[in-house]
Amino acid sequence: MNTSNTSASLNVSVWRGTSDGGEFRSYQVPVQSNQTVLDVVTWIQQRIDNTLSYRFACRVGMCGSCAMTVNGEPRWTCRTHVNNVTENATLEIAPLRNLPVIKDLTTNMDPFFDKWIKAGGVHEPSALRNDPMVPVNPESKARKVASEGVECINCAVCYSACDTVAANPDYLGPAALQRAWTLVNDVKHNGKNTVLSAVSESGGCHNCHSHGSCTRYCPVELNPMKAVAGLKKSTVLSLLRS
């Protein structure tokens, strides 16, 4: 093993437990030169306490499986360099907020995805596989707006950051609403009105208070707050028109 630069160490406290309760436990992890928060967690599981549970898959910021609360803030851990988040050589790692905990650092993400679907976040075809593809001008305004939110990795960082989700468990949350907004702007989507009415119900986009935490923490630098605002406007306009 190449264990260069191991003289210094980090004080890491990691939340251990389930939805029924738990506590922080402390570990000492050697500092390495290229080390992400996921690597710290891995080190603990592989070498200090092999009962620790956490989740990851791609390890490069594409799958959105590895998000945790690091020093109080939600982050993708595979792309968070330890140097950018440690304070006084201390790290506090907890599961994401606003989702039920399965064990230790793993959460049950079902509510997040259920809401994604509930917000109407599914494409409804306007053409079938034997039809030619619809030409779409990449420079058109609608396409640009839709593209702005389409690269979401559904990591639930925004969902965890949002205080409105914390206060109002029915609220669909920023990511689901952002997906709904891309569909509203997608010329190929056939169910624009279905989406607009789905997000107009009592847990819908109108509950957002523009805290902006979603936009602030989104690791891929999307702007769900703007998308939600777009939905508020569109739903009102469509209500006034009808």
Added chain:
Amino acid sequence: MIKPGRSNPLWLAFVLHRLSGVVLALFLPLHFYVLSLALTSPAALDNFLAFSDLFVVKVAETLLVLLLAVHLFGGLRLMAMEWLPWTDRQKSLAAASVALGAGVACMFFLKVI
């Protein structure tokens, strides 16, 4: 544990807006009641107005107007963010609106004293 987002200027703007809204909503029935006194006993109203000449009461009233201004501009800011083409400068907008609110209140305060 630190709650995410609480160091965010937009979150602070939200809290300010909410607290001002709630305080205003609590104050409003009182305000209405006092004004209704005009109907039932103008003397009581005068008494009250005299009472409101007291410095502390002045400060409290100033605070309320300040809250109203904060809430008003906060609300306008919010609606601008929701409805108008959104710019990345909204954070400064938030700050500016609070400053404006404070400005109005100060003006009021200066004229009063």
Added chain:
Amino acid sequence: MLDVRLYLLQRISALIMAPLVIGHIAVMIYAVQGGLSAAEILGRTQGSLWWMLFYGLFVIAVSVHAAIGLRVVVHEWLGLKGIALRLFTSFVFVVLLALGLRAVMAVTAG
């Protein structure tokens, strides 16, 4: 706990109030110079249809606005929901409207 209708009502009422509040503050700043008296207030407002409309509109808007506003706060911070929440919203609305209209009558009727 807002759907699009409540949201719209809250925003519309806010937009209605915005000029009214600015107007009201302006008048107050002007009026308080030299102190307030009942007679002074009443002298300006009583018998004026314009002031009645001005404050009447404000009261209606603010009752709607504050009822919806408090509804959200109470849901998010106190966890009230369902029928209780609906009753609460209606209660706030009715109380504010009644008190408000009475005050408008007091200062503008006559």
Added chain:
Amino acid sequence: MAERIEERDTDILIIGSGGAGLFAALHAQQTAQPGTRITLAVKGLVGKCGCTRMVQGGYNVALGNGDTVERHFMDTIEGGKWLPDQDMAWRLCEQAVVRIHELENEVGCFFDRNNDGSLHQKAFAGQTADRTVHKGDLTGIEIINRLMEQVLSRPVETLQEYRAVGLIPTADGTALSGVLFIDMRNGRFVFVRAKAVLMATGGGPTMYKYHTPSGDKSMDGLAMALRVGLPLRDMEMVQFHPTGLLAGEHTRMTGTVLEEGLRGAGGWLLNGAEQRFMFDYDEKGERATRDIVSRAIYSEMRAGNTTPYGGVYIAMSHLGEAEVRKKFKGMVKRCADCGFDLAGGLVEVVPTAHYLMGGVVVDVDTRTALDGLYVAGEDAGGAHGSNRLGGNGVANSTVYGGIAGEVMASDIKGVTSFRDPDRSILQQEYERATAAFTGNSNAEVSVSELRYQLQEVMWDGVGVLRTAESMHSALDSLTDLQRQLLEVQVPDDNRAFNLTWHDWLNMQSLCEISEVIAKAGLARENSRGAHFREDFPEVGDLDASYFTVATKHADGVAVERQPVTFSIVRPGETILPEGEPATLVG
């Protein structure tokens, strides 16, 4: 054993939620008789695990502008050095056209457009036309997210964090009864019977020191197929991507892909002395194909011309820092997040195991030798031969996943009963999976330590360059590792989300398949595509091309050679019309 295994039934069971698994679920749902129960079981979260999601470059499909299915097919065959199963390759190229329309029109993908509104296509290395459809360099996220939505919104039962551990046949061994799973969230065993099962666990050569696939992939599917007696073909064919990030062994970032486009755009590879070396190996320099560049880097490494972590450097700054920053925004940011300056500095890279061309022997309808078992995606062998073209991987998984969904739906029409499992095999598989808890508590090594050793053994012995000697010695080490693995004892106080247990199970699968790779490598005594024997560096007689087939018997894994059937085109010939230019890429 005292523990009761929970049992349940479903009509169609799909294992894995990559491009193959999700498309199968979608097509099964669209075409099966109403009321058919469809279940998707996956080791991670639906759509959030596996490699399809990690696809960067894009999706190969011939959509006109001079390009044709024939040309795509010829590129695939020549890229695979005449080893592909031609019928599978043909179906892949032909159906990709339908599948891309489906993705765009029905599933709702946002592929990049030209200014005239048509799909934008680019050329990956080894292609003779601009053929690769993409969404920026995050094509996989787009495809998988849209598919995931389709599946989540339909009546498909999902079993998330369900790990398949054994295929359970009927007592006579001719058909599949069901699959044994571990519900990872609580650690309990569940046996799911089904009338048809698709295995789409996506291979994934993660037994190498440097590897690109997602962490959930560990060859479980192929190991299960091997144990149930199914033949695996082309298993020596492990594709290495030349430029994986090298950042030390303590970080999971090591091995992850730095995109091909960096070299295509003019990036330089420098050895430890900061000198360019690619022209010593190939006249195309850094722009040579994946296998050549990988071998060149490996040779530099072996000669000791290395960087601090033991690889080489990639340099981009001579192309203009600002330009690089703009053109490769995602890559630059990814490197920066981890502390490296791709645009302005040097980043260490190393060849990294990327894709397994080999897999279960299937027919063009995804059927296997075992009734009721279907295999698609990276788990299936045949379509790519000795090398997979960039962009053919996701085409393969979506095309054949879709086919599997339809074929399963139609095959189970009229089937009313479930097949009974061979209880003794069920018990055997259960015991195999729980052997982790019964090891010797005094064992010195940990599971992760053994995993590092395995990765070292495979990298050194059965990696970029191979010899009979290196592979034999790897086989010896593998035997030893497997013995040590059985000695390790994983704590049994809590089986819920017990990652160390799953690491142990991963090791089991990886060791079993590593052995097959090494044995298949020994059986191929020539060098084709991804497989390079220093002791047999010649390509061999193309007309007498053979592929390897490995099968597990009572006395171990045996590999035989079978001749390639040139059912569509013979070496030296082409199916392109006469007078067609060799390449359309300018």
